[in-house]
Amino acid sequence: MDRLQLIKFASENEKLQQFARFLKRENLKYNLTAITGEEEIVSKHFYDSLAGANFLPQGANVCDIGSGAGFPVIPLALLREDCSFTGVDSTEKKVNFINAACAMLGISNCYAVHARAEDVCRSGRESFDVVTSRAVAGLSTLAEYCLPLLKAGGVMIAYKGSQAEEELEEAHTALQVLGGVSTGIYPYTLPTGEMRNLVIVEKRASTPEKYPRGGNKPRLKPIK
């Protein structure tokens, strides 16, 4: 889908509009997101989430790490009905929100689990075609959360802001150690004008069993 088609889907899809209403209502009770204006929700949550859609192979099994209030996982699940999605978040109220939204909207290809990424790596190791993540951690940390979950040949899609290139440079060793190779940074502009980047990392070699490390080490002591 090209940019205009994605903008149209983000702003006109009936289920996304219902989702926006549900998000605004539940946000008053649970404080799920700081983005609450209609135009901002469409641009900074919906369109931004959909930016990764063209990188999902047909029928992919996708895991989203740190899904929060459902981004990018819910917009992607609505656009890419051929794929199946698992959202992961360590905050229970957010997981409950995602599952309630999916039930309300009749989204049957998405389910969220309450867990830390490091723990999901044990049960779901090397079982996903794609792992997405937006606004969760620096790229080295993220690579340690995401790469163990990917099958060989699978793809990690990291949604990043303006510092993508610097983060990628810093994550050079981490990617090497974890079996990943960056295949590119893809810049795009939100309808509201801000620049964003997708960092795409392909898994080329098996991730050593010792990763991810426990004790919150991926975040406290990222691989350098």
Ligand code: SAM
């Ligand atoms: N991806 C969403 C978005 O872009 O709106 C949420 C971003 S929010 C800033 C980061 C989310 O990551 C939080 O909901 C937090 O609970 C979750 N998170 C942080 N570390 C995590 C971990 N190790 N495992 C699972 N979830 C994690």
